[in-house]
Amino acid sequence: MVISHVHFGYAENLPYNYSQLYALETNEYLNGEYVKTDQELEQDGFTSSGLTRYQETVKAYADTLHKKAVTFGEADKAPDLPLEVTHDHVRAATHLISNSFGKDKASPWWVVSQVSEYLLTATSAFALGNTAKAWGTPVFVISAVVAGILIAVRLSNTKSK
Incomplete structure (x- = not known):
């Protein structure tokens, strides 16, 4: 199954399966292109507080993306079939998340x-x-x-x- 790899606002088709997405959400797959190393971030000029905030934001985004993609998958799931989170589900979750950025919340x-x-x-x-x-x-x-x-x-x- 192909799902989207998300880079804060756009998605591209990459061959990741649902278990790899789950592993990302549970910190079992936090290497490579998902999260930059501390050394890479420091080389790019991140301060210690910027580095911490970056990592917390990536983790929070991954958690939110996972939950929303699974919700879309559950909504489309047939009663007699196992859950599948498809590319379209992840894309819809990405779209939903990106459209919520910058919106004012009512006081x-x-x-x-x-x-x-x-x-x-x-x-x-x-x-x-x-x-x-x-x-x-x-x-x-x-x-x-x-x-x-x-x-x-x-x-x-x-x-x-």
Whole structure:
């Protein structure tokens, strides 16, 4: 079986089988072209912290690639056949991983802000229906203004990205 050898964002066809990919993930196959030696990295100008970070990143990438490729293989697996992780599964995993680089993650405050928009909008609608009561008008005005500010901030941040 042929699977892809991955170099952080692109893949090429090389004759590696699933057990070799597993060995890579379990540190049994960390030689040759998978991981550069400390000496090679030092010759290329890596500091000790850069060398450590490089090795940790390669290991983490290999772990992630392995897990995602196996997941794609399991999704395509027929019930009566053994698992096969094909070139297409590894390529799909590579594509999925490379597309996730550089994407902003939503801040917990961003989520709280958006939920607050919805709650304040609902509160203002409820208060608008109760303007005959003493609390109706002030609650409506306050909730509508704060919801409007939150919406304006969210939209301005979305357009600036």
